[in-house]
Amino acid sequence: MKYRTIGTGPHSRRVSVLALGAMLFGSVTDEKTSFALLDRYAEAGGNFVDTSDNYAFWTDGGQGGQSEELLGRWRRSRGAGDEIVFATKLGARPLAPGTSYTDNPEGLSAKVIREAAERSRERLGLERLDLLYAHIDDHTVPQRETVEGFGALVAEDAVGLLGVSNQAVWRVERARALAAAAGLPGYEVLQYQHSYLRSRTDVPGDLFPDGSLGHAGAELAGYLRAEPTLTLVAYSPLLKGAYTRPERLPGDYDHPGTPARLAVLRDVARETGATLNQVVLAWQIGHELPVLPLAGVSSLAQLEENLAAVDLELSAEQRARLDAAH
Template structure:
């Protein structure tokens, strides 16, 4: 396994594996036996960066989530896992009542919610301290200062290590970081967005930031990351839920545009040259990006995990990377 640092403060900085394990469906769609087997093999291979959320997976049973955190807590206790594994979780998008969702009835990012939701997450995970806590989605009903102060208080108390934001408009991330810096409080250091080799369409009005939906890493965000090297991007759904390698997994509709076929052709050519799978090439492309990227991959079998682990040692040549970058 290979590792990279997240966080600038020596007191909270962590060394995490370059491949993060997404636990979104653990304890719900992925049964406990399989989930434990994947977690065991990931840890055995040196993986130490596990990602979840307090709302995973509310949509599977019409509930409010918590299944993933609860399963991870059971795995921790059964295996005697300590602080060698870095756990990241999120709050803000948990439905307030069964049968509702994060777009119409989210818990939000008030100071009270941040405190109460984080306490529930720590209890489910069995942790005294959450290594990395994200604001999962925006909450424009709450002043940014209140959110920043709410997260900052948890860090000051030792209940949280690092802070992150997911699915926020770039200007909102920057504003929150500026408010935190001006107040002498910790700010967001890890950003989590959907990011992959293929690029979604950009000519469709994006209602993401008004309606609270989920979205991808825009060119604006990627340029922001290049300008702020202390930040790290955790890239979720880098493999587009299997669409690169499985005929039964079509690409999402927003990837249906003239730029997709040439990038797929370049990907397949590099895969043939390296003897790797398209999935492995995509992950290797992210590992070697010109800004810090940690791909976050959800896996429902040990076989999928083994394929992804093999990508850690795949080295692309500068010429191969240039072809992948320039294809459009």
């Protein structure tokens, strides 16, 4: 396994370059399988596990919590200590069963931040959350309140590092500026959807109804270059299996650039003897910017394929061809 440091200061952590997504653990993926996947990931040196307090509310029409609960059972049964870094999120938990984060989210008020973080700590069985994200944006609450709410948890040692997901870059920077001005910790880890294929940014979605920044693009890359202490955790790096099953590719990838990039990707896969998925993950892991792919799996075969990508070294020429395709 290879590792990278996330965050700065006393709570910075050395994490594996391949993060394990636990979104469906304890719901779609049963406990026995989930435990086997976690065991194998840890055996291989993986130590960066990602979840959220709302996973997986859509599977039973509830409010989520199944993933955190399962991870808590696994870590207690295995006697896992602080060698495993658990990241979770808050803000997108539905306020009531049968609703969704798109129409009835808890949001990012100081009250929600405190109560949701406490619930997550109890489910996971942790005295301190290693990394806590603001899962979605909340324009109904002043950003200062959100910043101060997160900062208070860090001051109380209930949270180590802070992160942010699915917010416009200007909103992230404003929150970080507010935190810095107040002498409070700010967001240090960013989590956005990011893969080798590029989506159109003019197609609306649930998280970005105006079509902006639906996936990590040039603006976010520029932000990472300007702020070298930040790290990008890239979710859905394999586009839910679309590299091997093109019919799964979302409509916002239907543009001339997609076939061109896929052609180069296939060429590099043939040259290296690797799978398309492994080349995508290796491309992210070896990126000039600090990018950590976050990949969910439902079988040991998928996990083994992903783990093998950590040791796949792309040549400078191969990387240049992948980057230049459009």
